[in-house]
Amino acid sequence: MSQIPSDTGSSTRSRSRVLVSLSLLFLLAMYIAPLYVGVYSASLFRDAMLFGLMALGLDYLWGKTGVLSFGHATFFGAGAYGAAIISTQFGMDPSYGAWLGLLGGILFSCLIAFIVGYFLIFGGVRGSYFTIVTLALGVISVHVVLTFSEYTGGDAGLLGVPPLSFPTVDGFRPLSQLGQYWFVMTTVCAVTCGMWWLCSGRYGALLKSIEDNEQRAQALGHNTSLHLLIVFVGSAVIAALGGALYASSVGVVATDSVNLILSTQAIIFVAIGGRGTLFGPVLATVCVIWLEQEVSSINVQLWPLFMGLLFILAVFVFPDGVLKRAEALFSMIRPVSGPGGRA
C-alpha cells in the first residue's frame, strides 16, 4: 500500500470523508432522537455519548500514540467522583456547586494523570509494562473508592448529584432533561471535532511518528516523553469531562463508573470504532451500548459473553475497526476503478 503515496492518500481521504459524513448523519439523528423516542429513552444515548468521551480520550492516547491504557475508567471515575463529592458533600448551592464539581472533577483527574504519567512516562515505562501498570491503577482506584466509603459511598455510591444550572430570566435554573441531553450532545460533538481538528495536521503526524519509532522522533529533536505526558493528561481530561458530566446528568455515581469492566469496555469501543479515527470510537460506543441493552433484555448473563467474543473478533476479524473491514469487504464484492480501489 505504501508504494504509491497518492493512492493511499486519496484512499485515506475518501475513508475519512465517509466517516465524517456518517458522523454528521448520525449526529442529526441523535439531536432529534428525544423528539421521537422520548426523553427517557434518549437518556440512554446521552449516557452512551458520555462514555463515548471516555473512548475518545482513550483513542487520543492509544490510537494516536499506540500506548494502551488498561485503566482508563480511573479517569472517568475520578471525574465522576470528583464532581459528585464536591457538589454534594460541601453544602454548596447547587447552582454553582454543579459547575464547581465539574471543574473539580476534571482537575482531580488531571492531577492523577499528571502524577502517574510523569512518574511512568519520564521513567521510561512503555509498551506492555505501561498497560499492566494502568491495569493496576484501575484496581487501585476501585480499592480506594471502597476504602474511603464515608466520602464515596462505598458499594452503594453517591446519590443526589445536582444537574448543571444555566442563567435564565428568573435566575439560575437547573437544566431540564431535554436541555441536559442537548447540552451533552453539543459538548461531545464539540470535543470530538476539536480533537479531530487538533490531530489532523502536523501534530497528528508528530504523534504518529512517536508511535512508529519513538527513538527516531527523539533524534529529530522532539521531546517525546513530554508529548506522551501531554497526550496522557489530555486523554484523562477528556475522560474526566465525560465522567463529571455523567455524574451531573445521571445524578448517581457508583463503582461501575470506575471499575475494570468499564476500563476494558473503553478498549472495545476504540477497537470496534477503529483505532485513531476519533469519530469512530464515539460512534462505536453508542452502537455497542445500544447492543448491550438489546442483548441484556434477552438475558443479562449473555452480555459478558458477547463482550468477550467482541474482544476476540476485534483482534482477528477487524483489527482496524468495523468500518474499515466493511469497506474492505465492500470493495471486494464491487470492483472499484480509480484510486482507493486497492484498500
Add this chain to the structure above:
Amino acid sequence: MTTILPMFLNAMTLVSILMLVGLGLAVIYGLMGVINMSHGDFITIGAFSLALIQSFGGSFWLALLLAPLIGALIGFLIERSIIQFLYKRPLATIMATWGLSLIMQQSLQLIFGAAPQRVYSPITTSVEVLGVNYPAYRLVMIAMAIAIMVAAYLFIRKTRFGLDMRTVIQNPEMADALGIDTKRVFAIAFSIGAGLAAAAGVLLAPLTVVIAQMGINYLARSFFVVIVGGAGSVPGVVAGSAFVGGTETLLNYAIPATLAQALVLVLAIIVVRFRPSGLVPG
C-alpha cells in the same frame, strides 16, 4: 513469638499461593512474553475442578492431581486456537486473552450458578507450632507450594525439555534452525503455566470463596509478582511473591484490607519504575 509467628505463617500462606500463580505466569509472560489476561481464570478453573470432583465424591488429593491436567488441557487448546497466532502482536494478545477471560468467567457462572461453590478442606485439624495453634491445612499448603516450586526449578534446569524451552526463549529462530520444534515448546510451556495456576486454585479454594470471578483478584498481583521479581526466573518469582504477599499481609494488620491491596500495587509500581528489570535481574 506468639504474635509474630502467626503473622509470618499468614504471610507465607499468601506468598505460597502467589508463588504458584506467579510461577505459571512467569513461564507465560516472563519467558514467552505473552500478556495473558486470562491467567487468573486458570486459578478459578482449578478451584471449580476441585468443587466438581468433590461433588462426585472424589478426594481433595485426586483433585490436586487432576485439576492441573484440566487447566493444562484448556491452556493447550487456547494456545493452539488463539494465542499462537498473536506472538508478534502483544497488544492484540492482551485484548484476545481478556476476551477469553470474560468468556470463561461467564461460562462458569452460567454452568455452575452465581452462588459460591462448596469445597472441603482435606485437613481440618490444627497443630501446635512453637506454642501457637495454627490450621494444619495451611502448613501443608505452604509445603506443597514449596515442593512444586522446587520441582519446577529442577524441571527447567535439569530436563531436556527445560533446556529446549530456555533455548527457544533465548532465540526462537536459532532454536528452530537447531531442530527444536518451537511451536510445540511454546504450546507445552503455555500449558504448564496454565496447569500451575490451576494447581494454585485447588490449594487456595478451601481458604476462600469459590466464585467465577475469584481469579480476577489475582491477576494484577500475579503480574507484579513476575515483574517485581524479575521477568522469568524461579528465584525472581520467589522474591516477587515474598514482596507482594509479605507486604500485603503486614499491611493488613495495620489498615483495611482493600487499602492494603491498593497500597501494595502502588509500592509495586514504584519498584517497577526504579528497578525495571526486577529485584532479581535474570
